[in-house]
Amino acid sequence: MGYTWWIVILFLALAEAQVSKSVYKLSIVCEKEGRLVEALDRYIRSSLANKSHVDEQIQSFHENTKEKRPRNNDTTEWVGHPINAFHLVERAANGWQKVKKRINCSDCDLTTANQDFLSIWNEVVEVDGIWARGQDVNISAYALWRLHVTYNLDIKVLMSGTILNRTTFPLSVTDVISIGNYLDTEDQIEWFEEFLELADVTEKDSISYKLAMAYYMADFSWKSLAILTELQKTGSMPVERMIKVVRQKAEKFGKDRPMKRMKSPKLYIAKVDEKLCQGNIQSDPATPDLHCYNKKTRIPYYTVKEEVLSNVPRISRFHDVISDTEISLLQDISKHKLVPSTTIRKDNSRAQHDGRISESAWISPSKNVSKKLEQRIELLTGLDTIFRVTTVTSEDMQVVNYGLGGFYVRHFDAIYIGKQGSRDSMKKAYGDRIATWMFYLSTVEEGGATIFPKLNLRVVPLKGSAIFWYNLLPNGDLDIRSQHASCPVLLGSKWIATKWILEHSQVFRKPCKIHSMEEHY
Structure with missing residues (x-):
């Protein structure tokens, strides 16, 4: 009975799977x-x-599908282009479903050809549940919008299929309308307005009508009425009935409210973060003590290249600290475990969040590769990260693969500060996340930087390297300077592996200091 229920739960989970949150699954x-x-x-x-x-x-x-598919076998590179990924998701969620229905129609002759196709369909689509659904189109549409806003991408160039130096099949007017349909009303307004500003717009009346409806839904009835009145003059579409409805609403509520651009809750990217993600903000030039050097360890012959990114607070990148073989092992172990990433809420429960677009997997410390990496982290940080049955020194390693336009909003890794809930006993036993060690398992072609907004610091993913920082001050309080975010991935695939080190096991490694202004280094 228990096993049957487990199968049912797994099936339901797969049915709701969102492949757009992982480039690997795409x-x-x-x-x-x-x-x-x-x-x-x-x-x-x-x-x-x-x-x-x-x-x-x-x-x-x-x-059309054959023409738009990758020309070589490197599917990861191909889906790493967000327009390719959007086309793929839209076809899988909508186009292929229509094909299946037409082949499997109620009045169609049951032929060998029909049966063979439907057999392959069941084998490919239905078995493991890894296939795009309607929710994936929503996520993909918002991803393109997010990239457009965050990186200030020219909408005409974006429509041409070009992102920086990578060009693919362009977005059609139908695609533009489809993307707009998935956006919230105020985002629709900006999307359609920018599109209508282009010089050679086709199907202008259709998009103008969409814009009028977006204004109407956002309670800008007079703006909506003005657009509909112009459309009525062209006679391109019947709008008389809608004009009557909109006019009634406009006259009832009076003047439109002031137009105020508000960021959609599905973006969560502040202006300063956008500039950091674009690389337009440089670190404070008054930091001449930043440097690179060979860091010594307690093993005389073992040194590592440390690049100091911030001196106060100390944030460092360690180069060449994980091999390609170890990276492949981590990815192979995690791929079949990947599930949509969650965030921890104020009551310490976990839930999916529109501000985190990725999938993650937890790697058991019993795995050999995990043990080796824990020992290496301990050697380089001086903190206790070694797994022992008798105590918990750190959390299991989390491997993350970001999705189409994948990002993570500003957050703190310390999870107990200012929170009450069922995990208070864990805080008493193990403490909070004193520090974070994050391996970069891939070099991202464009975007995907880790940013520390309060420090104006931007760290570009570099395969084989890792960054390390403290989340808590030496006296145990939250270090607000540790707030960080992951910029949207513009081109490519981003993989990371994170190790969160817990404070109580560091009592003899990192004695607590009393004054809140003291630093770890």
């Missing part, structure tokens, strides 16, 4: 789509050979 969807393209090709050829009718829309979808 690459799996891309590979699966390749099998469906082959299956659809066989269906079309077999049906035509047997003189059976093949829907023209199916043939058109097949040709």
